[in-house]
Amino acid sequence: MKKRLSISLTIIIVVSIAICGLFTTISYRQSYYADTENNIKKSSNYIMDFMLPAFLETGEIDNLDNFSQSTNVRMTIINPQGEVTYESLQGLESLDNHKNRPEIKGALEGAVTTEVRYSKTFKDEMIYVATPYFGEDQSVVAVLRISMPVNAMDDAMFEMINNIIFVILTTILATSLLINYFINRELKPLEEASAFAREIASGKYGQQLTMIREDQIGELVESLNQMSVQLNNSFTEMNQKNAELTAILSNMNHGVIAIDKKNHIVHLNEAARQVLRIPMKEAVIGKNILEVYREAFILELMNYLENDNCEKTSFESRIHSNQVLRVYINQIEENNSINGHIIIFEDITLLKNLEKMRRDFVANVSHELKTPITTIKGFIETIQVNQITDPETLERFYSIIYEESDRLSRLVSDILVLSQLENKGGFDRKFEMMLMDTEVMQIFDILKLSAEAKETTLVLSCKESIELEFVPDEFRQMMINLIDNAIKYSESGKQVEVTISEEGEDIIIQVQDHGYGIPEKDVARIFERFYRVDKSRSKEKGGTGLGLAIVKHIVNNNLGKIVVSSQVGEGTEFKIQLPKYKY
Numbered sequence: 276m277k278k279r280l281s282i283s284l285t286i287i288i289v290v291s292i293a294i295c296g297l298f299t300t301i302s303y304r305q306s307y308y309a310d311t312e313n314n315i316k317k318s319s320n321y322i323m324d325f326m327l328p329a330f331l332e333t334g335e336i337d338n339l340d341n342f343s344q345s346t347n348v349r350m351t352i353i354n355p356q357g358e359v360t361y362e363s364l365q366g367l368e369s370l371d372n373h374k375n376r377p378e379i380k381g382a383l384e385g386a387v388t389t390e391v392r393y394s395k396t397f398k399d400e401m402i403y404v405a406t407p408y409f410g411e412d413q414s415v416v417a418v419l420r421i422s423m424p425v426n427a428m429d430d431a432m433f434e435m436i437n438n439i440i441f442v443i444l445t446t447i448l449a450t451s452l453l454i455n456y457f458i459n460r461e462l463k464p465l466e467e468a469s470a471f472a473r474e475i476a477s478g479k480y481g482q483q484l485t486m487i488r489e490d491q492i493g494e495l496v497e498s499l500n501q502m503s504v505q506l507n508n509s510f511t512e513m514n515q516k517n518a519e520l521t522a523i524l525s526n527m528n529h530g531v532i533a534i535d536k537k538n539h540i541v542h543l544n545e546a547a548r549q550v551l552r553i554p555m556k557e558a559v560i561g562k563n564i565l566e567v568y569r570e571a572f573i574l575e576l577m578n579y580l581e582n583d584n585c586e587k588t589s590f591e592s593r594i595h596s597n598q599v600l601r602v603y604i605n606q607i608e609e610n611n612s613i614n615g616h617i618i619i620f621e622d623i624t625l626l627k628n629l630e631k632m633r634r635d636f637v638a639n640v641s642h643e644l645k646t647p648i649t650t651i652k653g654f655i656e657t658i659q660v661n662q663i664t665d666p667e668t669l670e671r672f673y674s675i676i677y678e679e680s681d682r683l684s685r686l687v688s689d690i691l692v693l694s695q696l697e698n699k700g701g702f703d704r705k706f707e708m709m710l711m712d713t714e715v716m717q718i719f720d721i722l723k724l725s726a727e728a729k730e731t732t733l734v735l736s737c738k739e740s741i742e743l744e745f746v747p748d749e750f751r752q753m754m755i756n757l758i759d760n761a762i763k764y765s766e767s768g769k770q771v772e773v774t775i776s777e778e779g780e781d782i783i784i785q786v787q788d789h790g791y792g793i794p795e796k797d798v799a800r801i802f803e804r805f806y807r808v809d810k811s812r813s814k815e816k817g818g819t820g821l822g823l824a825i826v827k828h829i830v831n832n833n834l835g836k837i838v839v840s841s842q843v844g845e846g847t848e849f850k851i852q853l854p855k856y857k858y
Contacts, residue, residue, distance in 0.1 A: 284458075288450050296439050303435055312389055312404060315421045318346060319387075319406040323419055327352070327408055331417060336361060351420040353379055360417070370396075373420075378405035382418040385409075391425065400425035468496055475503050530620035536613060538564050538580070550600065550620045570594065579604055580616055591623070599624045647679035706744050706857055711775045711782070712737040714747075718754050725762050732770035733758070741775055743782050744856050745833065753829045754784075756822040757849055761788035764847070777855070784851040792843040801839065802827040 326338045330352065343350050343363035352361035357374020373379045381388025382405035394401040403422045410416040471484045483500050524531055530547030534540055540559050548555060551568050559567045565577070572594045579588055579602075589603045603619040654672045663669060712735065719726075719733045726733050743750070754773075761771040769789040776783045793801060802823050826849075830837045834854055841847040 284454050285447075285451050288454070289447050292443050292446055292450075296443050299439060300436055308402070311402065311423070315348070315402075315404040315423070316387065316406070318342075318348065319404060319419050319421055322350065322421075323406060323408050327417065327419060330361065331408075339363065347423075349422045351422070353418045353420065355383060355415055355417070376403075376405075378403040378420060379418055381405060382407045382420070383415055385415060394422075464496070468499060471496075471499055471503075475499070475506065528622075530622075532564070532618040532620075533607070533615060534564055534580075534618065535615040538577075540564055540567065541615065547620060550594070550598075550622060552595070572600075576602065576604075576618070597624070598622065599627045647683040650679045651676050651683075705746060707747055708742050708744050709747060709750065710739070711741045711743055711784075712739055714750060715754065715773055715775070718751060718758060721755065722758055722762060725759065726771070729762055729765065730767045731762050731765055733762075734770050734772045735775075736772065737775035738777075741777055741782065742855070743853065745853070749829050749833070753826050753851075754786075756826050757786045760822060761786055761790070761847075764788060765790035769846075778852075780855050782853050782855050784853070785848060787846065787848045789846040792845055793839070793841040793847055794843055795841075798839055798841060802837075 322339070322342065326342065329335050330339060339350060339361060340363060348363075350361070350363040351359060351370075351373070353373050354360050357372040357379060359370045359373060362370060374383070376390075377392070378388045378390040381390075385407050387407070388403075388405045390403045390405075392401065392403070393399070401422050401424055403420055405418050405420040407415045408417040408419060467484065471482070474482060482503055484496050524542070524544040527544060527546055530550040531542070531544045532540060532547050533542040540562055543553075543559065545555070547553075553559060553567060557567075565573060572592050575590075575592055579590060582588065586606050586608075587604070589601060591599060591601050594600055599622075601621040601623050603621070605617045605619075606613050607615040607617060654676050657663070658669065658672060663672070715735050715737065719735070722733070725731075758771060758773065765771060765788040771789075772785075772787040774783075774785040774787070827837060830851055830853070836852045838850045838852075839847065840850070
C-alpha cells in the first residue's frame with residue numbers, strides 16, 4: 276500500500292510539475308518574443324525620430340552604424356520602390372528588391388508589421404519589424420526594418436529551460452523525499468494496526484496495542500484493542516464450555532453421536548465407540564455413519580432419522596446379538612430447518628437381564644411358596660373333609676404339615692436375607708474383629724446334631740492368631756450355609772474339612788466335603804437363586820435353593836471372591852478369599 280501510494284503521488288506531482296514547466300516555457304517564450312518585438316519597435320521609433328530624417332536629407336550613416344553596432348541589431352532602410360538604401364551589415368550593399376517581402380508590404384501600406392520567417396540571405400530564422408516613415412503629405416517615404424535572428428532568443432530560451440528543468444528535478448526529488456517521509460510517518464501506525472489485526476486473526480487474543488492518537492487511526496486502534504479483549508473473553512469462555520462439554524461427553528455412560536443433515540459424523544464420544552465397537556484410533560469425524568457401521572441396526576436407525584415429522588423419538592433395538600439398546604433421537608434445528616440429529620445410545624442389557632431375573636425370581640418364589648402351601652392346605656382339607664380321628668394318621672399328617680410349615684418359614688427367611696444383601700444392607704452391618712477358630716467352632720456346635728445324624732466329622736484347620744474384620748451375623752450366615760450344605764451332600768461316615776489361612780492381607784477359607792460332587796455343566800449356575808443340581812434330592816434335604824446365592828452376595832458385598840472346584844463322586848470344595856481389614 277505504501278509503495279503504491281508513494282508511486283501514485285510522485286507520478287501526480289511529476290506530471291503536475293512537468294505541465295507547469297511546459298506552460299511556463301511556452302508563456303516565457305511568448306513573453307520573450309513580445310518583449311523583443313517591443314524593444315525593436317522602441318528602437319525603430321528612436322531611429323525614426325532622431326536618425327532617419329538626417330539620413331534621408333544628407334545620407335549620413337555614421338549614427339546609424341554606431342547604433343547598430345551598439346545594439347547588435349540589423350537595420351535596413353527601403354524606399355517606397357523596394358530598393359535598399361541602407362544596410363547595417365557590411366558586404367550586403369547589393370540586395371534584391373524588398374518590395375515583395377511580407378513585412379515591407381505591410382509597412383508600405385502604412386502599418387508597423389512584424390514577421391518571423393526564414394531568411395534566404397542568412398539561411399536562418401529571423402524576426403523582422405518593419406516601420407513606415409511618413410512624409411509631410413502623410414505618404415510613406417521610407418521603411419525602416421530592424422531584424423535579429425531568432426536563435427539569439429533561443430539561446431536565452433534554452434538557458435531558461437535548463438533552469439526550469441533543474442528546478443523541476445530538484446522539486447521532484449525533494450517532493451519524493453517529503454512524500455516518503457510523510458507517508459511513512461502517517462502509515463506506520465496503520466502498519467502496526469494491520470500487524471496487530473493479523474495477530475488477532477491468527478488467534479493471539481488478549482494483546483493490546485499502545486498508541487496515543489486523537490485522530491481516526493487512534494479510534495481504529497482503540498476499536499482493535501476492544502475487539503481483542505472481547506474475542507479473548509469470548510474464546511476463553513467458549514473453550515471452557517467446550518472443555519466442559521467434552522469432559523461431560525467423555526465421561527458419560529451413554530453413547531452420544533452428533534451427525535449433520537447428510538448423516539456425516541460431527542462428534543462421537545468414547546461410550547459410542549464402545550457400543551458400536553469402533554476402534555479408538557479410527558478417524559471417523561466427517562465420514563458418513565453408514566461407512567463407519569454396517570450392521571442391521573444402523574438400517575433401523577436410518578428409518579427413524581428419515582422421519583422429519585417427529586422432533587424427538589426413541590426405540591429399543593438389539594445389537595451384536597446379545598446387547599439391547601434404547602436409542603434416543605433429537606433433531607438439531609437452526610433457522611426452522613433440520614441441520615442434523617443427536618443420537619444417544621443407552622445400554623439397557625443389564626436392565627433387561629435384571630427384569631428377566633426379577634420375573635424368574637417372582638415365578639420361582641411363587642412356585643416354591645405354592646408347593647408347601649398346597650401341601651399344607653391339602654392335608655388340612657383331607658383331615659376336615661374326611662373327619663379323620665385316627666391318632667396315628669393324624670400324627671403323620673401333622674408331622675408333614677409341620678415340616679412344610681418349617682420349610683415355608685425357612686424359605687421366607689432366606690428370601691428376606693437375600694433381599695437385604697442385594698440392597699447392600701445385610702443385617703446390622705457393624706464390623707468387628709473376630710477370631711476365626713472361635714467363630715467356626717461355635718458354628719460346629721450349632722450344626723453338631725445335623726453332623727451326628729449323618730455320622731459326619733467336622734474338622735477345623737486354623738491358626739489361633741488369625742483374625743478377620745467382618746460383620747459377625749453375615750459371617751455366621753455364610754459359614755452355616757456352606758458347612759450345612761457340605762453335611763447334607765456328604766456321604767455318611769465322611770468328614771467335612773474347614774481350612775482357614777492367611778495370604779498377605781487376605782484371609783482364605785476353604786470348605787471341603789467328600790460327597791456326591793457337582794457336574795461340570797452345573798458348576799457355573801449353582802449360585803443362581805432357586806437353582807438345584809438335583810431338585811428331588813435337594814428338596815429331600817430340606818434346602819430352599821437360596822443358600823449359595825446368599826453366600827455369593829455376602830462375599831461380593833465384602834469385596835471378596837468365591838471359587839468352586841468339584842469332582843463328581845469325590846466331593847466339592849468352596850474357596851473364599853476375603854480382605855482381612857476394611858479400609
